Amino acid sequence: MRRIKILEEKFFILLSGFMAYSLIAVLAFIILVIFVKGFNALSFDMILKIPKGGYYYGGEGGVLNAIAGSVYIAFGATLIAIAIGMPAALYINVQLVRYKRTQNTIRYFLDALWGIPSIVYGAFGFALMLFFGMNASLLAGIITVALLISPIMVRTFDEVLSTIPKGLHEASLALGSTRTETAFRVMFKQGFSGFITAILLSFGRGIGDAASVLFTAGYTDNIPVNLDEPAATLPLAIFFQLGSPIPEVRERAFASAVILTAIILAISLGARYLSKRYSRTNLK
Amino acid sequence: MQLKRLFIDKINGFWMITSLVTILCLPLIIGIGLYLKAEPLFGQQSFMSLVFSSQWAPSKGEFGFWPFIAGSLYVTLLSFLFTAPVCLLAAIYLTQFSSKQLIRIMHPVIDVLAGLPSVIYGVWGILIIVPFVSDFVAPFFGTTSSGYSILAGGIVLAVMCIPYILNMLIEVFNTVPSGLKEASLSMGATKWESVKHVVIRGNYPGIISAYGLGIAKAFGETIAVMMVVGNVVKVTANPLHAGYPLPALIANNYGEMLSIPMYDAALMFAAFLLLVIILAFNLIFRYLIHKTKRQ
C-alpha cells in the first residue's frame, strides 16, 4: 500500500514537472519555428520599404507601411488609453479608498471587461464608424484599439496602486494636498513602475491585435499621413500575405511574423526591465 | 491661490470619475450598439431559428447560425480537453514542487506566451500543426485531411489558452495556506496526497473558474483559429474536417457585408452573441474567483 502511494507520487511529480518544463519548450519551439522560417526572406528591404508595384505577386518592396501603421495605431490608442485609464485607476485608489466593496466590484467588472474578445470590439468599432459616417481609417483604428486596451491599462496600473500603503496616502493628505494632488503627485509617482508596465502591456496588445483593426483601419500600401487615411497593420499584413498562392509572398509573411515577434519580445522584456528599475527608488 | 487649487481639484476629480464611468459602461454601450445594428434581423427570423437553424444562405436572406455556433463549441471543447490537464499539472508543479529558479524562469515565459499576438500563433499553426494533422494524424486514422481542420484549430487554441489558464491557477493555488498542507503531511500523507486533498479538492471553485474563463477566451479567439480551421460552413462531428467558428465568420466576411441585404445585421448579431456569451462566462467565473479570494 505504502509503495503504491510512493509510486503514485513519483509518477505525478514527474508528469507535472514534465508539463511545466514542456511549456518552456513550447515557447522556444514557437519562436524558433517563426525565426527559422522567416529568416530567409528577412531583409532590410522588408523593414525599410513600402510595397512597390506587383509586390503581392513577388515584386519589390517591404512592409514598412504595415510597421508604421501598427506603430501609429498602437501609439495613438495608448495615448487615449492613458488619458482615460490612468485617471480611472487613480480614482479607484484615491477617491474610493474608503469604499472597499465598491473598489472590489469595480475591479470585478474590469476583469470581466478584459475578457471581451477583440473581434467584438472590432465589430462595435465598425458599427460606430458607420454611425458617424466615417471610413476605415487610422482614427477609427485608434479609437477601436483604445477601447480594447483601456481596461487592460486600468487594471494593470491599479494592481500596483492597490499595494501602496495607506500611510503614504495619509502623509500626503496631512501635508495639505487635495485628493487629486494626492492622486497625481504622490500615488502616481509611487505607482510609476506599474504605470510603465501598463503602458507597455497595452502598447504590445495594440500592436499585435488583428481582429479589432480588421474592419476599422482598412489597408493601404502607403504610410498614412492623416488621421482619416486608411492604415495597414502588421498582423493583417502577415494574414494577407499568407493568403497568397505565390511562395515568395508567403515567405515574406513569415518574415513579417519575425518582425512582429521581435517587437513583442522587445516590449515584453523592456517592460520587465523598466518596471524593476522604476520600483527600486520606491518606498517598500 | 487656495481657491484655484480647490477648483483644479474639482476639475481633475471630474476627469477621473468620467473616465472610470466611461470604461465601466463600455460593455453596456457595446452591447446596445451591436444590438441596435442587429435588430433588423429579428423582424425576419425568430431568435431560436437564428441560433439553431443550419440554413446559411445570406443571398437568400436565410441566416441560421448553428454551423458556426457548433464549430465554435467544437473547437473550444477540443482545446479545453488539451489544456485542462496540462495547466492543472503544470500549476501544481510550479506552486508545490518547483525550485525557486524554475519559477523565476517561468514568469517571463508565461508572460511572453500570453503576449504573443494571435497572428503569430496562426502562422505557427500553419507551419507546424496543419502539416502535422494532414501528414500524421489523418493517415494514422486511415483517412485524409487537408490539415486545415477543427483539430488543428483546437490544438492552436489550446496552446494560446495555456498561459491564460495557468496564470489563474497559479494565483488560486498560491492562496492555499501552508498550514493546511503541513497538517495533512504530519498525518502521514505523502506530499502528492496532500496536494490532491488540500490543493485540488480545496480549490474546486477556483479551478473551475480558471477553466471557465479559459473556455470563454477560447470561444472568442479569432485570427489564429480562422487561419487553421478551414472555414467551411458545415456541421460535422469529425475533428479532421474543416469547421467555421463564429468569430471567423465575422472576420472573414466584413468585406462583403454591406453588399448583401441584412448581412451586416447578421454579422453584428454574431458579434452580439459572442459578447453576451463571453461576458456572462466572465461575470460568473470572475465572481467565483473574487469570492474565493476574499475568504
Added chain:
Amino acid sequence: MSLQEPGIMTQPATLPETGEKKVTPILRVQHLNVHAGSNHILKDVNLEIPRNRITVLLGPSGCGKTTLLKCMNKLTDLYRELNVSGNIFIENDNILHTTTNIPGIRQKMGLLSQRPYPLPVSIYKNVAYGLKLKGVRDKRLIGFSVEKHLREVGLWEEVKNRLNAPATSLSIGQQQRLCLARGLAVKPSIILADEPTSALDPISSKIIEDLFKDMKKHYTIILVTHVLRQAMRLADHVIFMYDGEIIEQGSPEELFNNPQTDKLRAYLVDGN
C-alpha cells in the same frame, strides 16, 4: 472671571497671560464619539491641548489614541467604517464640520506616523512639496526654506551633498526626520506624532525626542505613545486613555506621582 464668554477665550490678544497654567488651548475636542460598526472606539472625549507644550496621549495599545489623533486632522475620512461625531476646534476652525477647505486646515498640523512615509521623490522635493502646494514658486525661497527645515531636524549636514537622491535611500531614522522637516515646511502650529519612534533604533529615537524638546518653543506637539518612559521624559501634559475613554489628565507630576484611578495605577506598575 469665572463667567467668561467662550468666544473670548479663543482670542488670546484680549486675555492677558495669567501665569503658566492659563495658556489658551490651541485645540479643543468636545463630545467626540467614534463608532466602528458596533464598537464604540472613542467615548465622549473632551479635552484641551495647551499651546506650545508637549501633550502626551498615553495608554495601552488599542485604546483609541491613534484614532483620536486621526480625528484631529480628519484622516478618518479614509476609513469608511469609522463614524465620527462631535467637535474639534483648531483655533477657530471646526475641522469635523468643514467641507470646503480641509487641505488648508490640515496644513496647520504636521503628521509624523509610526513609520516614515517619504514621498516617492528626492530628498529636496520632499521638503519642497508642501511649499509648492502653498503656491510658493520662488526657487531661492524654496531652497532657503528646504535648508532651514533640514537644519531644524539636524539632517542638513548628513544630506546636503545628495539632496537629489531618492528619499528612500536614507536610513529609517533619517527618513523619519525628513518626514518631520517636510511637515515643518508647511508652517504648522501643531505636530501630531503617532508613536514616531516605534520603528526606530534607540539612537534615532533619542534624536527625535531631543528635537521635540527644542521644538516646543515654536510648536504644539501632540505625541501618542504607549511607552511610559518616553511619556515621562517628554510630557508637559499627560492624557491617559483606556478603552476609548479619558481616564485622567493633568501635569505629569500629578499623574505619575499621584494616580487617582486603579487603571492608571495598574498601568504605571506594569510600565507598559
